[in-house]
Amino acid sequence: MKKTIVAAACLVSFSAYGQTYFGATVGQADHSKYSVKDMEWDSLAITKNDNHPTGFGLYVGHGINEYLSAELGYLNLGKKKVSGNTGGAFANGTIGVDGLALSTLVGKKFGIIKPYARLGLMYARSKRENTPSGNAAAVFMNPNHESFTKSTVRPIYGFGVETDITSNLSLRADYIVVHNAHVDYIDNIDNGYIKRDVSFASIGLLYKLDGKPGNSQLGDGKWAFGLSGGISKTSARMTGGNYNGNLWDLRTHTVASQVAGGMSDDKSDTTYRLSFYRNEGQIEYEVYLASLGEFKSRSSVDAITGGGNALTGAATRTATALGASVGYKFEPVGGLKIIPKVGLAAVHARDEIYNNLDFAGVGGSERGPIVKKTILSPTVALMFGYQISKSIEARFGYEHYFTSGTNSALGKGGIGTLSAGVKIGL
Numbered sequence: 001m002k003k004t005i006v007a008a009a010c011l012v013s014f015s016a017y018g019q020t021y022f023g024a025t026v027g028q029a030d031h032s033k034y035s036v037k038d039m040e041w042d043s044l045a046i047t048k049n050d051n052h053p054t055g056f057g058l059y060v061g062h063g064i065n066e067y068l069s070a071e072l073g074y075l076n077l078g079k080k081k082v083s084g085n086t087g088g089a090f091a092n093g094t095i096g097v098d099g100l101a102l103s104t105l106v107g108k109k110f111g112i113i114k115p116y117a118r119l120g121l122m123y124a125r126s127k128r129e130n131t132p133s134g135n136a137a138a139v140f141m142n143p144n145h146e147s148f149t150k151s152t153v154r155p156i157y158g159f160g161v162e163t164d165i166t167s168n169l170s171l172r173a174d175y176i177v178v179h180n181a182h183v184d185y186i187d188n189i190d191n192g193y194i195k196r197d198v199s200f201a202s203i204g205l206l207y208k209l210d211g212k213p214g215n216s217q218l219g220d221g222k223w224a225f226g227l228s229g230g231i232s233k234t235s236a237r238m239t240g241g242n243y244n245g246n247l248w249d250l251r252t253h254t255v256a257s258q259v260a261g262g263m264s265d266d267k268s269d270t271t272y273r274l275s276f277y278r279n280e281g282q283i284e285y286e287v288y289l290a291s292l293g294e295f296k297s298r299s300s301v302d303a304i305t306g307g308g309n310a311l312t313g314a315a316t317r318t319a320t321a322l323g324a325s326v327g328y329k330f331e332p333v334g335g336l337k338i339i340p341k342v343g344l345a346a347v348h349a350r351d352e353i354y355n356n357l358d359f360a361g362v363g364g365s366e367r368g369p370i371v372k373k374t375i376l377s378p379t380v381a382l383m384f385g386y387q388i389s390k391s392i393e394a395r396f397g398y399e400h401y402f403t404s405g406t407n408s409a410l411g412k413g414g415i416g417t418l419s420a421g422v423k424i425g426l
Contacts, residue, residue, distance in 0.1 A: 019063040020209045025174055027202025031080040034095070034182040034196040044084030044091065053078025055098070061105070061206075064391055064426065069105040070106070070225065074098070075122065077178065079197055089134040096314055097181045097198055099124035101156055102225065102274050104424060112164040117182055121227050121274050122178055123289055126150045127361065148370070150350065152320055153272040153291035155179040155229065162206065170206045175199070185296045185316040226275035226286075228395060228421025232293035234383045236405050236413025238313055239263035240299040269293030271417040284327040284339060292319040292347070292401065292415050314354045314365060317410050321345040321401065323379060337385035339397075347401055348374045351409040364408050371409040385423065395425040 030049040036042055055078035061071040079096035100123045105294060107116025129147045160174035181198035242262050273290040297315045325343025332338065351371040383397030401415040 003369075020060070021062070021170075021206045022058075022060040022209075023170075023172065024058070025172060025202035025204025027174070027200050027204075028076045029055055029198060029200040031077075031182075031198050033198070034080065034194075036082060036084075037083065038182070038194050038196065039091070039093070039095075040186065041084055041091070044086045044353065045189065046082065046084045048081060048083040050081040053080060053096070055096075055200075057098075061426075064424065067106060067108060068391060068424070069107075069116075070424065070426065071101070071103045071105060071120075075101050075176075077181070077200060085134075087134075091130055092134045093128070093130040095126065095128040095182070095227055095275075097124055097126050097178065099151075102227065102370070103156065104227070104422075106163075114162045116162070117159050118174075118176065119227075120156050121229075122154050122156045123151065123274065124154045124178060124181060125183060127147050127151060137385045145290075148352075150318060152294070152318060153274060153289065154181060155272060165205075166351045166394070168208045170208070171203070172206050173201075173203045175201045181399040183294065185294065185298075204300070218246055222279045223426045224279065224393075224423050225426065226273070226277060226288075226395065226421055226423040228275070228419045228425075229270065229272045230417060230419030232271040232415055232417045233268045233416045234293065234295050234317070234319070234404070234413045236295070237407075237411030238265040238267060238268070238317070240294060241265055263297050263299055266296040269295055271419055273419065273421070274422075276298060277423060281327045282345035284329055286325045286327070286341070286343070288323055288325075290417075292321055292417065293402075294318045295410075297410075315410060316352050317405065318352075318405055319347060319415060321347045321377075325379060325381065327381070327383065329385075335387040337383075337393075339381075339383040339385060339386075341379075341381040341383060341399075343381070344378040345354065345377050345379050345401060346374055347377045347404040348372070348403040348414070349410075351405065353409065356368070364411070366406075366409040372404065373406040373409070375403050375405070377403045391425045393425075394420075395423050396420045 029052060036046055055076035057073055059071055059073035061069050063069045076098040077096065079094040082093045084091055101120060101122030103118050105116045105118050107114050110140055127149045130218060156176055156178050158174065158176035160172060162172045164170050177197050177199045179197055180195045182194065182196040184194040203304040209217045271290060271292050273288055275286050275288040278285040295317045299314065323343055323345025325341045327339040327341035330338045353366065353369055353371065379399060379401050381399035383395055386394045388394055397419070399417050403412055404415055405412050
């Protein structure tokens, strides 16, 4: 019998009107799209593979108007559990996803029934822990297989329905998908890049603090939040497009072999962003959390790719940013805004170097497996906005981060993002 996931959420609202609510839901998560083969455990005899773990969370929400609501909360999607063995070696593994989610819900009430659609972003943390025993090297030649934690921003979407029990209490059935919750450009380099969704269906209760919509007088109408996504590109060296030097065995930290060949650098990816705004006349203040992309490199030499072992020829950089900016709004025509912005961001780069190169040909000194570096970077942006309604403004623009990363690993470099999204007044 499949286990259930407990999903409760807590969302803080700053709306000047609407109806505040909070609640808890219980349901079932599904990690089955992230398979044993994706984990490169297919060489083991699997004795346990639980794809439907339990989890928890807290939600609070607020109705912005009759059709639109905002929710912010913590979601925990539990842990997928796997066990296996080969010969005298055994392994137990877990991989879990949790994080902070910000969503907009759009729906319409029909009597006591209200169907809705959900769209948002989640600051998701993926944590994997493997525990080998016996002849552990026969199971995992690379110590990166044992444990890691990676955080980034992912899209979420879904749908649901609410029905009133009383004027303050509602029953909710909900279905949410965390898009690309499991991403791995390393472990299964021989089988292609992996992007896997996690979903869960739930049922629960919502309690409304106000008996009637429109009674709440929270906030001053100057607050807003934003959701956006687009494309990104880095100018970092990555591997430099070629390799001629040593490969290192991470179990012994000694030279395993020498190899020469080409490396394929993919310096473009997607970006996602969660923002909170404060408006003071024509001045706009923003605090945000953003995923700037996952930039990839893999070897063209078959002899050093595949298997997830100590000689795998691959590397990836994950870049995230916590930043703040200030902008000035020009309004040349009604509804259209032009907003130049300047700011500062803490850009965190996580370089995962599974090819274990010493970078003899490109100047780096790190041999991996994981190198982390946080740099404070100035930012500039040019944004365009168009007021669609009283609460919703469409946004489009370009932002540039001047520096990220370290030359001892995959190189320093700026990151540019071109994105579109919405700013929703609260």
